Amino acid sequence: MEKALFIIIAVIAVAAALNVLIQRNPLYSALSLIGTMAALSVLYVMLRAQFIAAVQIVVYAGAILVLFIFVIMLLNAPKQQLQIDKQKGLRYLAIPLAGLLLAEAFYVVWRVQDIAMPVVKEGEEAVGTTWSVGVALFTHYLLPFQVAGVLLLMALIGAVVLARREGDK
Amino acid sequence: MVPLSWYLGLSALLFTIGAMGVFIKRNTITIFLCIELMLNGVNLTLVALSGFFGDVSGQLFVFMVIAVAAAEAAVGLAIIISIFRNRESLNVDDADTLKL
């Protein structure tokens, strides 16, 4: 039953991911990526990572990709614009690279088999809950958390610096 | 019960699709979206491993990756906007000087 659900979700995720590549209009690509993210969030729930599943929907799909879509609509860019030229050889590099990574994927699937998820015992705090993530965030991972705060502040300033129109002051 | 290897295989697949997109696509925003796809592949690996290890650090990693992705999105899109403004004001519609 769970395996069937996984297969359905995985097919949706991969199909949406491929659609990101197939679409020529970046707007459709972005919308398609939201599909992948929603599918992944279901997988996160299956993996008992409820907090991350919620963050995935709220922050990733809900904020980051909406920002993408917002910018695409704002620029209203015709397809030809914002394109970049690539050196010829680079495209052909993609195929061996993809081959290597896919070989790795199958290697992993072939090697790492039949592992069950640990069972959560009664009275034990499950790993993926908001409580356990929060406690870890404010104790063991306090320093990276603080650095992430500085990072977001810096990105905020940087985005304003770059996107502000000249002469607004 | 879904085995761990399935999750790892799926995430490797997503990462590969994203990485291929970076090489194949020519539109700047689409390349950026493909990078997000790669990050999602990595996130699935981390969450799956974290669930199977019963160890929370993988999920914290994902949390931080999402924060970084947000910062990158803000900055990257601001760079795209500034390029667009310059081209607009210079009235060169399809002059591509950028080479990758």
Next chain:
Amino acid sequence: MPALLQAATDFQTIARQAGQLIMPEAILTLFACAALILDVMLPRNRKRVVAWVCLAGIGASLVSLGILYFNISSREAARTGFFDMIIIDNYAVVFKLMFLIGAALSILLSIKYLDTEGEQRGEYYALILFSVTGMMFMASGVDLLTLFISLELMAISVYILVGFLKRDQRSNEAAMKYFLLGAFSSGVLLYGISLVYGLTGTTNLAKIAAALPTVASANYNLLGTPADMRYLVLLSMILMAAGMFFKVAAVPFHMWAPDAYEGAPTSITAFMSVAVKAASFAMFGRLFLYGLPDLRGALEGDPANNIAGLPGWALLLGIVAAITMVWGNLAALIQNNTKRLLAYSSISHAGFTLLGLIAGNQTGYTAFIIYLFIYTLMNLGVFGCIIALRRRGIAGDRMEDFNGLVRKAPWLTVMMTIFLLSLGGIPPTAGFVGKLYLFMGLIETGNPWLVRLAILAVLMSAVSLYYYIRFIRAMYIEPESEPQPLSLSRPLQTALAVAVLLVMLIGVYPQPLIRLTQKAATSQGLKTYVYEEKPAATDSTDQPGAVPLPPTPPRR
């Protein structure tokens, strides 16, 4: 709720540690925020004050770093903090010193440059401070999470700085390109990190180093299942190395560097080529020397503690270093834009720096750190001279702009000559000391392949002299191409004078710096490798490339 009580006591420990261990970084962050607030309050023509405030911040940070250094050297032990997220050892302190010096000189160079470009804005200096904060955490982080997030803090601020000249299309597009490739390389690095986490179940570098030999010794039990994980170990190592090669601009992954260096504001090109590169190398060293020491691999004559049957990172780094040195130097020969030329020169210097990691002994690590330190000074000096040539209507980044400089500005010419000779590794400049240590480290190993690598490095160093001498010829022999006088500002002159004095001082009397870097190279946890004496007969037969892979174990 015992966990909450535990958290409360943990918090007290954290508060105590924060006062000491992350004080330099905390000071920088505070000054960056102060600079932002000040920037809003100052009128348009007084923005230069922000630069001086940021310099004061760097000074305060240096003082607290000094206090920290005396603290750890009086205890004679490294200090870890924040639940083993960071370590303050000599390695970290020396690198942090390097970043602070690099940032201070870059700010001095920037003041005049931004005036000329008409983009004198306070955010610029705040962003430099933020990125230095990231670098400092990169040097002391011993957890993959800390390292990753501080790498991004550094990288994203530099993306913004590269695109800081908003009205210049080249700057925009350089930022775009640097951003896309940087984000891509972060993704690759992250995938490597996630695989390492999967193999070892931890993100702490020391624990990873302890767990990896069992994982990789062919019959590891990933959650109780026997499986051969060696190829996965190899793949994760390659992915992590690829991500780091991007950041340091080593050759298969260098294509962003010439464009980003050319398009960026020159002061940021200077900052990128020294501080960002040094920080990436600091993290490279942490990852590979602390986290994956046992994956160094089976070069012949290696001790037995390496994983049998797998080519390790010494081979990978060796090949990359060789290609990087050759490609960077050859491509530099045909450039006419000086910023592009120096980009290729900087690529080749990344190759030289990798030699220190490859040597894997005490001298090698000393050389690794000392070379980066010296490179910081001399490359900043060269870029400072290019900035001096920038004036109204003249970009100053063509080779012709150097024509006849000796008649216009004799002192600047002399300083430029010293920096160039130092980059080429001519005694009695500092560059010679750095290169000498690099080559000595390789030769000390006695491994024939590494000695060959050292010979290649010497040859390439000679090639590099050709394009450094092109500058010198233009400055001394060519006639002046345009009569417009130079505009040298006081801060720029100060920065150049400090850099040239240090380059000469280190060249003549390098002992204090050598002692400092030797201490860093003996830091706790840095594993050195001794090559066993082997009979000459076997030396010639087994080559590093020919290490046979054992047959894959049968399927369960």
